[in-house]
Amino acid sequence: MHFSEMKEKIFKARVSYTGKDFFGWQVQPGKRTVQGVLTEALSRLFKGKVRVMAAGRTDTGVHALSQVIGIKGETSLEPSSLKKAINSILPEDIRVLEIEMVDKKFHPIKSRGKIYAYFIYTGEVISPFLSSYFYHIKGDLDYETLSSSAEILKGIHDFSAFRNRGSNVKSTKRNIFISEWLRSGDFWVYVIGADGFLKQMVRVIVGTMLDLSRGKIDISYFENLLRGEKRERAGKTAPPHALFLLRVFYEEDPVKWWEEEKPKFLQFIEILNDFFS
Structure with missing residues (x-):
């Protein structure tokens, strides 16, 4: 991956996970969370800081068949390649099902x-x-x-x-x-x-x-x-x-x-x- 080819992109992704071994969505010091695991995995595919936001926070133990997240950061990867790469890194209790590039107006929290x-x-x-x-x-x-x-x-x-x-x-x-x-x-x-x-x-x-x-x-x-x-x-x-x-x-x-x-x-x-x- 060549950092010179990178530019900031915003992705919308549909994510599925079992909540049994997660302390909820939001990052917490010393605890395994969905946001934390996703951020750590995506950091290996993005240059510098990567932001991961969700449509809503799920509590400890709660599952998601289809959570929607926003990903913002610099990468040379296109959606199909990013999906394949991130799923090869993520643990078995979380998967990215779909991913697409969106414009700057998108924020996952703004759902209907x-x-x-x-x-x-x-x-x-x-x-x-x-x-x-x-x-x-x-x-x-x-x-x-x-x-x-x-x-x-x-x-x-x-x-x-x-x-x-x-x-x-x-x-x-x-x-x-x-x-x-x-x-x-x-x-x-x-x-x-x-x-x-x-x-x-x-x-x-x-x-x-x-x-x-x-x-x-x-x-x-x-x-x-x-x-x-x-x-x-x-x-x-x-x-x-x-x-x-x-x-x-x-x-x-x-x-x-x-x-x-x-x-x-x-x-x-x-x-x-x-x-x-």
């Missing part, structure tokens, strides 16, 4: 929305092949109650009660445009899409919905939580290992994408239920 999915297994014994990616809850859940609570979340609400400490935001209001539960036997998935998310918001929502399903709270109590209540009035934060960032959206319509992909998603959990039951 994201979709997350939370996976639950309610059978008596969970397979060791599933335990790293599913929250195991013994006993059935109330599908009708969960579906009703999911519908209530749609629209613009104040999610103060569903935000854990550690984030400074101007507003706690968010617009939810997808919110539904899918089920096949003992396999449950909660899918939520919004214009943005507060810290650990999806996991607090899931934990509170599970309280609702178990009869610990009623539907009117749940509804009142969307009026700017305090965090302690909502349920516990569900574990991180069952949460996946499915996709980040820019020009593409997230609701249209989900309607097209939902049949495949249903088929996927049906296959899991058939195979592991």
